[in-house]
Structures are given as structure tokens and as C-alpha cells.
Amino acid sequence: MDKQLFMQQAKNQFLQIFQKSKAGQPVTVEKHRAEGFLYAGELLGLTDKNELQQLMEQAHLEVFGYPLQDRAAGYQQQRKAALSQGQFQYFDEPAISRRF
Numbered sequence: 001m002d003k004q005l006f007m008q009q010a011k012n013q014f015l016q017i018f019q020k021s022k023a024g025q026p027v028t029v030e031k032h033r034a035e036g037f038l039y040a041g042e043l044l045g046l047t048d049k050n051e052l053q054q055l056m057e058q059a060h061l062e063v064f065g066y067p068l069q070d071r072a073a074g075y076q077q078q079r080k081a082a083l084s085q086g087q088f089q090y091f092d093e094p095a096i097s098r099r100f
Contacts, residue, residue, distance in 0.1 A: 006046045010038060022063055029050035035062065 013034040020027045041047045060068040
């Protein structure tokens with residue numbers, strides 16, 4: 001497998017994970033499959049973590065329309081606001097259910 005084909009397949013896997021996540025579907029199997037695929041690409045010297053991080057951020061932006069960093073910042077902002085306002089019921093809902 002050449003690098004270009006590998007990177008296209010990796011991007012397709014990221015897109016599939018993000019699209020299913022956006023639709024509220026479970027992505028556990030896809031995440032594990034992608035993790036193994038990406039690790040194999042690193043071992044074979046086809047890519048490195050920095051390239052994969054950039055590819056993942058690009059796929060996230062395509063699917064969700066905002067950068068991956070904004071998602072984490074949004075969660076932190078919601079949590080801080082709930083704490084400062086004493087709205088502890090925010091934490092009654094499981095973290096997996098609290099979506100940005």
C-alpha cells in the first residue's frame with residue numbers, strides 16, 4: 001500500500017466515525033478498527049502521529065463544521081458555567097450524553 005492510498009483510507013475512516021457520531025450512532029467498533037489501521041500505518045512508515053492528527057482535524061471540520069479544538073473548549077465552557085452558577089444538575093447527566 002502506498003502512502004496516498006493509506007491516507008485516503010485513513011481519512012475515510014475518520015469521516016465515517018465522525019458522521020456516525022454526529023448521527024448519534026455508536027462508533028466503538030469503528031474506533032478500534034481505525035486505531036489498529038492507523039497504528040499499522042505508523043509501523044510501516046507510511047505516516048506519523050502529526051500527519052494523522054491533521055487529517056483527523058480536517059475530517060472533523062468537514063463533518064461538524066467547526067475545529068476539533070472548539071469542541072473541547074465548548075465542553076469546558078459548559079462545565080465551568082454550570083459550576084459557577086451552582087447548576088449541579090448538569091453533572092447528573094452522564095458525560096457521554098452531554099453533547100456540544
